[in-house]
Amino acid sequence: MQNSKHNVIPIAPIEDVRRVRRMAITIGERRILILALEDTIVALDPTCPHWHVPSLEQGTCQQDSITCPNHGWTFSLRSGKALRGSGRIRLYSVLIADGMLCIELPDETPRWMQY
Numbered sequence: 760m761q762n763s764k765h766n767v768i769p770i771a772p773i774e775d776v777r778r779v780r781r782m783a784i785t786i787g788e789r790r791i792l793i794l795a796l797e798d799t800i801v802a803l804d805p806t807c808p809h810w811h812v813p814s815l816e817q818g819t820c821q822q823d824s825i826t827c828p829n830h831g832w833t834f835s836l837r838s839g840k841a842l843r844g845s846g847r848i849r850l851y852s853v854l855i856a857d858g859m860l861c862i863e864l865p866d867e868t869p870r871w872m873q874y
């Protein structure tokens with residue numbers, strides 16, 4: 760049986776996120792890039808799988824994809840899969856509660872410490 764816990768973190772009013780369209784935040788040790796697309800909002804780890812650097816913070820968005828400025832690897836913002844290059848980016852679940860954008864982060868506490 761799998762035991763997975765998630766933490767729901769309120770980020771900002773949804774209208775502010777839609778207005779600025781792109782914001783990078785830090786939660787604990789994580790850097791998270793939030794992008795307001797035409798029809799949805801996505802949250803992702805901006806680490807490019809090529810050199811494992813957070814270069815996607817400066818990535819170029821085109822519709823449903825983001826391209827790393829370093830060497831052009833491109834990733835789907837829907838699935839996280841590479842469209843050019845290889846690997847995938849990590850996407851986080853987002854939800855809206857009481858007008859606030861929230862991100863659902865997995866609890867990455869080692870299993871042996873969860874009990």
Ligand code: FES
Binds near residue numbers: 814829831832844
């Ligand atoms: S570091 Fe992102 S494509 Fe090379």
